[in-house]
Amino acid sequence: MNALQMVIDAASVGGLYALTALGLGLIFGVIGLVNFAYGEYIMVGAYVLLLTAGMYWPFAILAVLIFVILFALASDWLVFRQVRRAPPETLMIVSFGLSFMIQHFYVVLFGSLTRTVNFLPDINRSIEIGGLRVAGVSLLQIAATIILTAALALVINYTKIGYQMRAVSENPRMARLVGVNSNRIIAAAFAISAILAVTVTVLFVAQTGSMTPFFGVSLTMIGFVATVIGGLGSLPGCALGGFLVGALTTLLQMMLPSDLQPFREAFVFAAVIIVLLVRPQGLIAVRSAWERV
C-alpha cells in the first residue's frame, strides 16, 4: 500500500464526514440548534433512491433533492420554528425526538432490515491513475467536498442571503430590527443543509448500496463531534473537523494491529476528548462564539 493511495482514501472518507459536519455546522451557526435530525435528511434521501431505482440517474437525484429539501423545510416549519426561543437542551432533545420519530416511521414503512439498491454501479469501478488504483467514488467524494465547501463559502461570504445569514447568526434580534426576515433566512439555511445532506446520501448509497432506517445516526454523531472539534459556528472549522475525524478513522483502520481494530472508534473518540481539552473553543475559533462579559 502506498502512501499516496492512503492519503486518497483518508481524504475521501474525510470528505464525506466534512460534508456532514458542514450541514450540521451551518444550522448550528445560524440558530444554535444541534440538529440530530440531520442524519434523517440523509436517511430519507437514501430511501427515495431506493424507490426511484431504475430511473435515469439525474432524475433520481433530482427527486431526492426535491424531497429532502421539502423534508428539511417541513421539519423547520412544523417543529423547530415552534421552539425557536427554547433553552438549548430542549432544542437538542426536540431534534433528537424528531430523529427518533422519523427513524421509526421508516421502520414502519420499510422495515428495519437492510435494503439494497444498485445505484450508479459504474462509479465504484476503480480507475488507474499513474499506477494507483482508486475507486471512482473516492475521487467523486473529494471533488464534491472541495466544490461544495467552496460554493458554500461563496454563498456565505458574497451573496445577500449569506450576508443575512451571518447577521441572524450574530444577533437574531438586531437582524430582525434591521429588516431581515429571519424565518426565511433560517429556511434557506435548512435548504442548503439539505443539499449537503443529499450529496452525502448520493455518495454514500453509490458507495455502499445499502441502507437501514438507522444509518443516519452514526453519520450525525460523527458530524456532531467534527463540528465541535473544528470550532462551533465556524464553517471552515466544521470542514476541517470532519476531514480530520475521517482521516483519523481511515488511518487507524490501516495502521492498528488487528486485535486492536475493533477498538478503533474508542481511539477516535479519545482523540476527540484530547482535542477538546487542549482547545475547548475548537480548532478554528470564531470570535462571536466567545463569551462576552
Place this chain on the structure above:
Amino acid sequence: MQTEQTSTSGEILRFLAPVAIWILVLAVLTFSLSSISPAMARIVTDTLIKVVMVTGLYIFIGNSGILSFGHGAFLIVAAYASAWLTIPPMMKKVILPSLPAFLQTIHLDPFLGLLGGIVLAVVLALVIGIPLMRLSGIAASIATFAFFVVISVIYNNWTGWTKGTASLVGLPVYVGPNVALVAACVALLIAWAFQQSRYGLLLRATREDLVAARASGIPAERLRLLAFVVSAAVAALGGVLFGHYNGALTTANNVYLNLSFIIIAMLVVGGVRSLSGVVVGTLALSLVAEVFRRLEIGFDLFGHTLALPGGSREVLLGFCMLLALILRPDGLTRGRELSFFGKRKSKPLVATPIAETAQ
C-alpha cells in the same frame, strides 16, 4: 436555603416536604400497581429504575446546567462490575473463562456487588471528571459523549470479560418493585440533599452565570466534579439494578446509547431544573410508552381486535415527546418544585437565553 441546622421536626418536615410527597406518590403507585399482576410489577420496577437513573443524571445536569451524554458509561461500568462480582463462580467458569483468577473465584453478596459497581463508577467519574469539568457548554456535552462512546466501544469488544453483543447471563435477579422503590427513594433523597446544600446552591450559581460566579470566588470546576461524582454514583445504582432486574447484560443494538437518550429525554420533558421534573418526566414518558405498547399488542373494541401497526409505538412516543417539548419548552414542571401548606410559591425559574449570551 437550609444552611442553619434546625432540630425541630417541623423544620425537618418542611425541608423534606417536596421530596417526601414524591416518595409518597411513588410508594402508593408501587404498592397499588405491582399487586395487580406480575407483568405490572415488572413495569413498575422498570419505571422505578429509570427514576433512579434520571435522578442521577439530574444531580449533575440540573445543578450544573451542562448536558451530559456520558452517564450511560456509568450505567455500563457499574452493571458489568456488579455482574463480575455476583455471578456464581460455577457459571463464571463456563461463560467468562478469560476473567482473571481472583474475579473467577469471588462470589459476593448482591449488596456488596452493588457497592462494587458504584465504587468503580465513582472512581471512573473522578478520573474522567477532573479533566472534563474544565469544559463548559456544548464542548463539555460532546466530551462526555465521546467518553461514553469510548467506554461503550471498549465494553462492546472486550468480549473475554463482557461477552460483548452476546448476552452475559447468570446475574442474580433480586430486583423487584420493593428494592427498586427503596433505591428510587434513596436516589431522590440524595438529589434533594445535594440540591439544598450550599454546594448545590453554589453550583446553580455557576449554571446561571459562570463568569459572575467565578468572580465571587466559587470554585466551579470543583463543584461540578463533586456533582459529577455524586450523580455518577446514583446513575451507577440504577445501572446495577437494571442488570439485576433483567438478569442479563448485553451491549447489542446500542442498548445503552438508546437508554441514555431515553433518560435524558425523560429529564428534559419533565423539566431539567427541578427534582419534581425527574419524577414527572419519568412517569409521563413511561406511562405513554406503556399505553402505546398495549395499543400495539391490540385491544378489544366492541368485539373487534384493534391494533396499531408494528413499530408505530416509537413513532407515537416520539410524537408525544415533541408535543410536550413544543408546548412546554421548559419541561412539564417548568423548573418548579412542589409547594404546599400555604408556603410561598417559588417563582418559576426563567431559562436564561444561553444562545444569546454566547453570541
